[in-house]
Amino acid sequence: MTEQHAIIRTTNVVKTFQLGRHQLEVLKGISLTIAAGRYISIMGPSGSGKSTLFNMIGGLDKPTSGKVFIDEVDIAQLDAYELAWLRCRKIGYIFQTFNLIPVMTALENVTLPMIFAGTGNDEAVERGMELLRTVGLADRHSHKPSELSGGQQQRVAVARALANSPAIILADEPTGNLDLTTGEEIINLLKQMSTERGVTIISATHDFKMLNVSDEVIWIRDGMVDKIEQREELNISIGTIE
Amino acid sequence: MDRLVELPFGKSVEIAYKSIRARFFRSLITTLSLVLAIAFLCYVQTGNLIAEAVLQHNGEEAYRILERAGYDIEPGATSIGDSAKQRWIIILSLLVCVVGIVNAQLMAVTERFREIGTMKCLGALNRFILRLFVLEASIQGLAGAFAGAMIGAVFALISSTFQFGSTVLASLPYTQVAATIGAATAVGCFLSLAGVTYPAIKAATMEPVEAMRVEE
Ligand SMILES: Nc1ncnc2c1ncn2[C@@H]1O[C@H](COP(=O)(O)OP(=O)(O)OP(=O)(O)O)[C@@H](O)[C@H]1O
Ligand SMILES: [Mg+2]
Numbered sequence: 001m002t003e004q005h006a007i008i009r010t011t012n013v014v015k016t017f018q019l020g021r022h023q024l025e026v027l028k029g030i031s032l033t034i035a036a037g038r039y040i041s042i043m044g045p046s047g048s049g050k051s052t053l054f055n056m057i058g059g060l061d062k063p064t065s066g067k068v069f070i071d072e073v074d075i076a077q078l079d080a081y082e083l084a085w086l087r088c089r090k091i092g093y094i095f096q097t098f099n100l101i102p103v104m105t106a107l108e109n110v111t112l113p114m115i116f117a118g119t120g121n122d123e124a125v126e127r128g129m130e131l132l133r134t135v136g137l138a139d140r141h142s143h144k145p146s147e148l149s150g151g152q153q154q155r156v157a158v159a160r161a162l163a164n165s166p167a168i169i170l171a172d173e174p175t176g177n178l179d180l181t182t183g184e185e186i187i188n189l190l191k192q193m194s195t196e197r198g199v200t201i202i203s204a205t206h207d208f209k210m211l212n213v214s215d216e217v218i219w220i221r222d223g224m225v226d227k228i229e230q231r232e233e234l235n236i237s238i239g240t241i242e
Numbered sequence: 243m244d245r246l247v248e249l250p251f252g253k254s255v256e257i258a259y260k261s262i263r264a265r266f267f268r269s270l271i272t273t274l275s276l277v278l279a280i281a282f283l284c285y286v287q288t289g290n291l292i293a294e295a296v297l298q299h300n301g302e303e304a305y306r307i308l309e310r311a312g313y314d315i316e317p318g319a320t321s322i323g324d325s326a327k328q329r330w331i332i333i334l335s336l337l338v339c340v341v342g343i344v345n346a347q348l349m350a351v352t353e354r355f356r357e358i359g360t361m362k363c364l365g366a367l368n369r370f371i372l373r374l375f376v377l378e379a380s381i382q383g384l385a386g387a388f389a390g391a392m393i394g395a396v397f398a399l400i401s402s403t404f405q406f407g408s409t410v411l412a413s414l415p416y417t418q419v420a421a422t423i424g425a426a427t428a429v430g431c432f433l434s435l436a437g438v439t440y441p442a443i444k445a446a447t448m449e450p451v452e453a454m455r456v457e458e
Binding site for chain 1: 359367
């Protein structure tokens with residue numbers, strides 16, 4: 001397989017929510033092709049449907065119509081086991097609210113997906129520690145999330161997302177709850193994962209710092225793709241935004 | 243390729259145990275109604291055993307002693323069964339207890355929406371979540387029911403020494419008391435599991451997006 005195969009492809013994805021008697025069309029036909037190994041940012045105003053699109057791509061929700069392919073497999077065709085396997089092995093999720101398991105230590109949080117994947121305890125602990133070292137938190141491995149700062153929690157979440165060496169990392173506003181410098185640390189960490197491990201990173205954000213590291217920016221407006229910009233075109237448009 | 247996610251049983255027990263420990267106060271509240279109901283059950287049944295022992299050892303005198311102690315007993319009766327009144331009160335208290343457990347467990351599930359959803363995003367199957375909740379309820383049920391049964395039995399023994407004098411302790415059928423404690427513990431475990439069934443199914447079948455959407 002080449003570096004450029006489409007790891008994610010969506011065709012005309014529509015999502016409507018039923019609100020009482022109202023039908024709210026949040027995604028109005030999104031077709032995207034995302035090549036493996038790239039760092040993609042999805043930008044758009046609040047309420048434009050970014051999180052909704054994420055849930056579709058991540059197999060967390062089903063489109064009303066249209067299809068999502070991951071590695072050219074239509075995820076609507078997967079059964080519960082295959083879907084769980086996909087979430088466990090293929091995709092790493094990072095959330096705005098960190099979402100660590102509160103009763104588990106940092107290390108246990110990172111090893112949980114490995115346990116699901118059938119990794120033995122010793123190997124999981126070893127790899128978990130290595131990942132915590134990568135994110136600079138090896139010395140905090142026995143701390144509970146409540147004993148960590150927001151930035152530290154998000155770094156644990158990054159380590160957890162990498163637990164089973166996924167091909168894709170989906171990050172929904174990973175820096176949304178962090179201050180500027182901590183946010184930058186997380187962005188750099190993600191960029192590092194993308195260049196060193198070839199992980200495809202897809203990140204929704206309002207954060208313009210994110211644009212500097214992106215290979216491609218997808219602008220979403222009102223549930224539709226507004227424009228897609230490659231890295232080279234970016235500098236010009238950033239100038240006009242700010 | 244074997245595309246299966248798994249959660250070894252030992253690991254589930256470990257997670258369930260840690261979860262209870264980390265939320266000790268919460269678990270205590272969930273278990274408290276069970277402790278009380280089982281204590282009551284065991285108290286009544288042990289009390290009956292004691293009265294029975296008194297009846298067998300004190301001959302004619304026994305009827306008066308028991309009547310004074312508040313037992314409804316006909317002269318000439320040869321044993322003390324659970325009275326219908328007792329049985330109704332016990333059944334009612336156990337019912338109230340199950341309702342209390344369902345209520346507390348539903349709240350626990352709601353509090354843990356995000357946690358459950360996150361686990362699902364990490365690849366947990368419905369039955370992992372179900373198993374975690376059932377294991378937690380079993381551990382809580384076992385510990386709570388045993389504690390309740392012991393409390394009930396000890397209480398019955400203490401109050402009977404006050405009523406009948408300490409000589410009664412010598413004539414008690416202790417194996418039967420132990421059996422009563424065992425049975426009450428088993429009933430408690432069953433109630434705990436019965437109470438968690440609906441909340442656990444609710445947690446297990448939740449879609450991951452639903453969990454993520456919950457605001458804090
Ligand atoms: N489950 C749902 N039921 C009804 N409406 C929903 C649901 N989920 C999302 N919406 C609506 O869909 C629209 C898009 O929501 P979404 O969360 O995707 O926006 P977003 O681009 O992620 O915004 P933000 O940048 O604020 O996170 C919103 O108007 C929201 O109210
Ligand atoms: Mg959003």
